[in-house]
Amino acid sequence: LRRLRRLQEETDTTTAIGVVDSEGRPVPAQPCFGEYAGGDRLAFSAELPPLGYACFNVVENVTAPPDTRSLSASDTVLENDWWRIEFDSQPGQMIALRANSSGTEILHRGNVFTVLQDDSDTWGHTVTAFTEELGEFAATRVAMHECGDVYASVRIDFIFERSTIRQHYRVYRESSHVDCDIEIDWRGSFQVLKLGFETRIEKTRATYEV
Numbered sequence: 001l002r003r004l005r006r007l008q009e010e011t012d013t014t015t016a017i018g019v020v021d022s023e024g025r026p027v028p029a030q031p032c033f034g035e036y037a038g039g040d041r042l043a044f045s046a047e048l049p050p051l052g053y054a055c056f057n058v059v060e061n062v063t064a065p066p067d068t069r070s071l072s073a074s075d076t077v078l079e080n081d082w083w084r085i086e087f088d089s090q091p092g093q094m095i096a097l098r099a100n101s102s103g104t105e106i107l108h109r110g111n112v113f114t115v116l117q118d119d120s121d122t123w124g125h126t127v128t129a130f131t132e133e134l135g136e137f138a139a140t141r142v143a144m145h146e147c148g149d150v151y152a153s154v155r156i157d158f159i160f161e162r163s164t165i166r167q168h169y170r171v172y173r174e175s176s177h178v179d180c181d182i183e184i185d186w187r188g189s190f191q192v193l194k195l196g197f198e199t200r201i202e203k204t205r206a207t208y209e210v
Contacts, residue, residue: 018062019044022055026065028173030148043150045174064149071173073144073152078169080152082176085169087111092139092156092167094197110197111167113137115160118192130192137165149173162187 019029019042029044048054069081078085079100086096094110117132118124137158145155151172158165163186170179186193 016062017042017058017060018064019056020059020062021047022057026062027056028065028149030146030150032146032148043148045150045172067149067173069173071147071152071171073147073154073171075143075154078152078154078171080171080173080176083171083178085171085178087142087154087156087169089142090139091136092142092158106199106201108198108200110199111156112196112198113158113160113165114194114196115163115188116192116194118190130194134191135160137163160188 019027021027027044027046029042032041032043042058044056046054046056071080073079076087076089082100084096084098084100085094087093088095091112093112094107096105097107097110098105114136115134116130117134118127118130120127137160139156140159141155141157143155145153145168147153151170153168153170156165156167156169158167163184165185166183168179168181170181171177184193
């Protein structure tokens, strides 16, 4: 089992630090943005046994292991061995999601934040669908946020009227997972927000996790 872990370590910021496993072997790690100031914040990829645990140590002057898989990023593209994700810099929408193993293009377009009118009560009594679109969030910023030995990320900022969204997409060097963190400052009234992905999938049966 592989999981991304982040830690905050109080160290001399002029000294290079890294992570080793319980046997002293370096594991991929990279500096990352923290939730608060002070010290260094590291992200590293941890191999864990089923229903078990593993110990890791932060050390100075560690030599990072050689990269075995590809990872690249720009302001509008994230790519690793599994996926290539492309964004449009103006609306901030996802315009391509390609499975690199097969070359299959999965999306027509995605990452579309649509605002719809909602005049119902708190529980949505008698409402079967929200169909009146008021508009879409537009991007004010699309930029590469981080790129290192463990993962790469793109940050997208959106605005609609007085509401804002901050979003981070993240792909990994040693994992096929794609993560998306979303922070919403919602200022709308009698409105609902929909995040849409228009796929090219034609089969009527899908396997997924929410």
